[in-house]
Amino acid sequence: MAETKGNLMTYRPDIKLFDATIRDGGLVNDFRFSDEFIRRLYLANVRAGVEYMEFGYKASKELFSTEEFGKWKFCDEEDIRAIVGENDTDLKLAVMADVGRCDYKKDILPKEESVIDMIRIATYTHQMPAALEMINHCHELGYETTVNIMAVSASRDEDVETALQLVCESPVDVIYLVDSYGSLFPEQVRELTAKYCEYAEAAGKKVGVHMHNNQQLAFANTIEGIAHGASYADATMSGMGRGAGNCCMEQMLSFLKNPNYNLTPALRFVEKYIAEEREKGSVWGYDLPYMMTGALNRHPRAAIAFIKEKRSDYDRLYQDLLYEIS
C-alpha cells in the first residue's frame, strides 16, 4: 500500500482549502458574475472555514478588453474592497496572474496598499524565467506567492524537474501541481505529488493540487494528492470551472475532518447562487467530449466548442481528435 499522510478519521492542520470559483468559473461566463454572487460566495467561504479565496485574474487591460470581460478578469483593488471592505476575517484573498498576460509591475500594488494576501503565478514550463521574475517581484511587494505550473501532463519530465529546481530556489511559498487537461490518473497524481513534495520539503515550501474533472477524477485526484503530501487543495462551488470543471468544494468540506469546516454555507450557496448561475446559461461539468480530450491529454477547447454547438456526434469528435483535425 502507498504511504499516506494522515488518515480518513483525523485531520491535518497543514491542509488549506482554496476556493477558485470566481477565477476558474469566470472562464465559463467571461467573469460576468453579479456582485451579489461574489458577496455571497465570500460570506459562504468565511462561514465554511475555507482558508483562501481567489477573486480572479490580474489580467492586462492592454491585452484584454474590459468590455468583453467582467471585472473579475482584472480584479481592481477597489472592486475587491467593494465586496470585502478591509476583509476583517480569517479568509485570505488571492488573485491569479498569468505569465505574459499581466502588467504586474503596474497593476499589482505593494501589499500594504492592498487587501489581497496572495498572488498566484500561473506559468507553463517554457516561461520559467518570466515566472521567476514575477515571483520575486510579488514576494518583494510583500505577498504570499504560489507558482502554478500548468499542463504538466503534456510537458517533458525533464522540463518539469528543471522547473521544480528553479522554483525551489525562488522565494515562492507554494508549488502547485496543475492538471490543466484533466488527464492525470490517480497513480500519476500520487507519483507527481511525491516528486513535488520531495523538492518542496527540501526547500521549506508547500505543495498544492489543482485538478480538472474531464475524466471524473477531480475529487479523486485531489484527495489522492493531499493524502500523498500536498497541503493546498483547490476546489470550486459545484465544481464550476472551465469545461468539465474542478473539484467540488462541497465534496472537500464533506471529506476533510477539520472541525473548523462547515458544509452548510456551501450547500446554501449552491442551492441559490449556483442554481441561478446555471439558469443564466453557464454550462460546466463532466461530459463525454471532456472525457475524450482528457484521455487524449489535450486542451479541452475542441470539447468546449462541441458542447457550445450542441453537437452529439461523439464518435466524429473522437475520430477528429485522434487524427488531430478537430
Added chain:
Amino acid sequence: MAETKGNLMTYRPDIKLFDATIRDGGLVNDFRFSDEFIRRLYLANVRAGVEYMEFGYKASKELFSTEEFGKWKFCDEEDIRAIVGENDTDLKLAVMADVGRCDYKKDILPKEESVIDMIRIATYTHQMPAALEMINHCHELGYETTVNIMAVSASRDEDVETALQLVCESPVDVIYLVDSYGSLFPEQVRELTAKYCEYAEAAGKKVGVHMHNNQQLAFANTIEGIAHGASYADATMSGMGRGAGNCCMEQMLSFLKNPNYNLTPALRFVEKYIAEEREKGSVWGYDLPYMMTGALNRHPRAAIAFIKEKRSDYDRLYQDLLYEIS
C-alpha cells in the same frame, strides 16, 4: 508507492469488462427498456469487445409484479433469446439473482437449455448460507457464477472476512467487491481489493469490482481496484444506474488498452439510445444529495426521493441525514 498490477501503457488479458446497463439501469426505469434499446446495447457490447453483458434480474414473479416491472426484471429465457438468438458471439451473457428475491430452483434452467453463461448471486453478509446454496445450485446447473457481496462499507470487518472465507470454500468463480452506497474512498478500495485478492487467489478465484458514483469516485475506484488486482470491472453505458449511477463504460473502453476494445460502438450507442432514455425522463448521475448519502455511508433512498420530488433544500436533507430522521 502502492504496488500495482500492470501499468498505464499495456493491458492485462485477465481483465474483463462487464456491462451492467440493463440490470443497474433498470433500477432507474423499472426495467422498462424498449426492445430496440436492448438489441442495440447487445450489438454495441459485441462490437466494442466487452466480455460480459448482464440482462437483468431473475426476480421472483411471486414477489414482484410483471405489471409493475418490465421484462428484464425477470429475464425469461425466451425474452433473452428474442434479442440474441443463440448468441453466436464472443460476448457472454449474465443475469443477477438476489438472495431471497428469486425462485432460483424453478426459474433458472440447466445451462444446456439456456443461452445464459453466468449467474451473479447478490447477497448481504447476513445471508451467506442462502447465498452459498444458490452458488452451489447454479454451479451444478453448469453456470459460471459470481458472488456480489453488497454494502460492505456498512458491514463489520469480521463479517466480511467470514463471508470471504465461506465463498472461497464454494465453487464460485468471481468474488465481487461492491460499493453499494458509493461511500468508499480510493485508499479503502485499494485495501479491500488487496484483501479480496488475497483470499481469492489462494482459492483460485478472481475478484471483480462494482462501484457507484455518489462521490464521483466510480471510475477512480474501478481503475484503482483493477490496478490493485481485480480482474472483472463492472460498468454501464454513461453510468446509467441507481441514483448517482455507475462507472461509465465509455471511460473504461477509453482507459483500458486491450486492442480488442473499441470505443466507437459505445459512443454511438450513447449518442442515440442513452439520449433517448434521458428524454424519456430517466434521471441518474452525480448530484449533491448522492454525495451526502455516499459520504455518510447510507443507502441512497433518501437522496433518490429528494431528487424525484425536485427539492433543492440541500442543507435540510443533510441535517435530516445527520440526525437520521430523513
